[in-house]
Amino acid sequence: MHTVNTPILPIRQQFANVVAPNELDKKAICIFAATGFFLDTDTYWKNKKVLTPASKHTCNADDYLVENTPYFKWHYTPRNISFQTALDEFTDLFEQIITEQTNNRKVILPLSGGLDSRSQAVALHHTKAEVQSYSYAFKNGYKEHSISKQIAKQCGFPFEQYTIPSGYLWDVLEEVATINKCYSEFTHARQMAVLPQLKEMEGVFSLGHWGDVLFDRGVAAVDEDQPEVTIVLKKIVKKGGMELATALWKQWNLEGTFESYLKNRIQKLLDKIEIENTSAKIRAFKSLYWAPRWTSINLSIFEAAHPITLPYYDNRMCEFICTLPETFLADRKLQIAYIQNRNPKVAKIMWQDQRPYHLYNYHKNKAPANLPYRIQNKLVRELKALVGKPYIQRNWELQFLGMDNDEQLQSYLFNAMFNTLVSKPLVAKFYNAFKNTDAVTYSHAVSMLLTLSVWYDNEYKKREL
Template identity: 60%
Template sequence: MKKIKTPIIPIHQTFVKIKNEPEELDHKAICLFAATGFFWDDSTYWKHKKVLRPGTISEIDNNGYLVSSKAWFKWYYKPRTQSFVASLQQYQELFEQIIEEQIGDQQAILPLSGGLDSRSQAVALKKLGKKVASYSYSFQGGYKEHKISQQIAKVCDFEFQAFEIPPHYLWDSIDELAEINQCYSEFTHPRQMGVLEELKKMEGLFSLGHWGDVLFDKGGDEGIQDQDLVDYIHKKVIKKGGMELAQSIWQSWNLEGDFKTYLKETTQTLLKRIDIQNTSAKVRAFKSMYWAPRWTSINLSVFAAAHPITLPYYDDRMCELICQLPEAHLADRKLQIEYIKQNNPQVAKIVWQDQKPFNLTNFQKNKTPYNLPYRVVDKLKREVQAKLGKKFIQRNWELQFLGKENERQLESHLFNSNFKDFVDPSLVKDLYTKFKTQDQVFYSHPVSMLLTLSVWNSRELSSRE
């Protein structure tokens, strides 16, 4: 018998077996996976196999069966009556303490973006005097995100490398990626897979800023009524084309009831476990309990394949702090923005990618008429690029799915002879045809999920041989 205590936001999935559950596929759970890109709660591909829930202490017997499990942490909202200055001080002290403990005297490998999470880490690592090797990546033919990152690295005096995500890298690495993430996430989101071999050449351990954007912002609009909260959650987690895909698979498997009802009932059940009245804090808790461990953490496994990973925003103490800070202080990234402005004004003056061409000191001007010149010039650039026949790449799937070679590889998986026994081939053909002829953006998620299910199915069949 062994005891396992899971963190508030686990980095890894811990699988256990469930007694008296049939060793058969959990088709309903797979439909939820298809709709959102992550498995919900403790579900997996199998009914008899589950994942330990976040913030629990569980007993596992010597055969891997779950004996008991109870929560040691439950998300709550008990805001302290304090000033914004006090909240900022608490955040700053804890954030820097965690990074100090996590990095120690090792070199930090810092993926930089044009956003706030990694920028906050850059400021802290610089302030703490850590040695840092930083990098960024851009899509081939897309926005040169690394230009902003490079400016941040220069101000902080960090080493810096700019990587470019190449087209159709996925097909040479799909088996390795499937081994890394066990097909619990689709394959085009972790773009770092395209430069994994380069990342392995770096030295140190990763300092990753994942989940800062969720913890340090409002979870949702306050005052949403309970009957509307389910729909609000669905708008956040259901991917474009995800509902059509899930409903189609549900019907093809002749499952009892209908997918929409199952989705609604599951969401209501999970929301009832969160004893928080403030809707913004409740939505944040929902995301942190069910989305972070089963989607964000899955994709962290690619980083872990190169070097050890650390995540200051995943720390239990950070989650506890979030439960005690007023929503007004968390909303709109106020704490992170002020932390950067006070501790490194130069970094604060570098363009904020989400608010181009403005920065952390003047982003409030990102509205008409102040942003009109930039919008006009940006639109003209795109029109010129289009006239020259150059497609502006914004998403990784565009590099991995479009073009003749990509199509050949993709179709070899989607129309694999073994896959027809798992998912109805007429369903696959219909959605893939819509992707090619109707709306690539809308149907890119269904195609990506079908690819994931096909690879999982092939791996499962191979393991039985």
């Protein structure tokens, strides 16, 4: 026997065998197709499961799961403290975690125009860490690195900027499949485009993943009165995902309907979370089932270059969150106050989600004050489109659009072996909808079919060996 203790927010998946048929879990794959991640302990196989977060697992010599005992449960136990006290506690904890995780090593900091990496930049600057920072932007997209560069300059960090090119995916597709084991669709992992450059850097990554979930509302104010299962579905099911999953469900002749199955699965998971406050409960749900099975998957790509650290993944940060009033967490209040307090000049740099405003005046980002910027921004996009430079917002636009990309895409989607799992007519239906009807709505479906094709081809090769 051996034991495995999993973190509250696992950085990587750990597997165990269970007594079940050695066959594809097609119901689990349907959920994967709808959401882009496997739910709870699901994998591609019925007899293999992922170990649950925040638990002590006992496995036998053959890696069969024998016992599972949770050591932490998400809760909402807000303390009667002032916002200033919460800010002071967050400051001390955040900087302590970052100091411990980096441990006097050189730090590689991916910077964005948001708040999570900005918070890390402020903390690393305050603790006098040696930092190499970088950022990237899509070709013909928003120049995100223009904000990141300003943050780096203010903190005195060396900075590199990269551009994510069109069509890079096809040269690295097999490599990323090997790294993330096809547990996430490939177009989210834009860091693969600069992996060789990242490998040339020195140090340990400090990654800001999950800060935006822990330090914000669990539920938007307009959704607070909705049923919890409705809120979750709205958050996790991608555009076109329900349609793809339903089509697969029917093709595989699975019992009942996919939508009812998914709702029942989600409701059972929600029922296990003993939290009354809706916002805190949804945050807990996302931390239990989204963070480890979606956000964490592509951390392995960073880890392929250098060791990784994640301050917001630290157990102490999760425990701290459970004790704070929701009003302190809503709308990024704590992170904003931290940055303002520690480095006011960084706080005055534009916040990408609220552009052209910064952390002191983002409240003005509403009509009519923001209309001049929005009109100007729209005109610039339209003019670029007229000269053949359409504005790029998403990675799939660079990887799927255009003749060369389309040829590569079709070679995977209309693969004879893959079409024994997912029929050619079903693939053609979603491919044609992507090409001719609504690329935005059906991009997720096409990306999931691509992922399944690569995974199935690799599994077939393993069986042949």
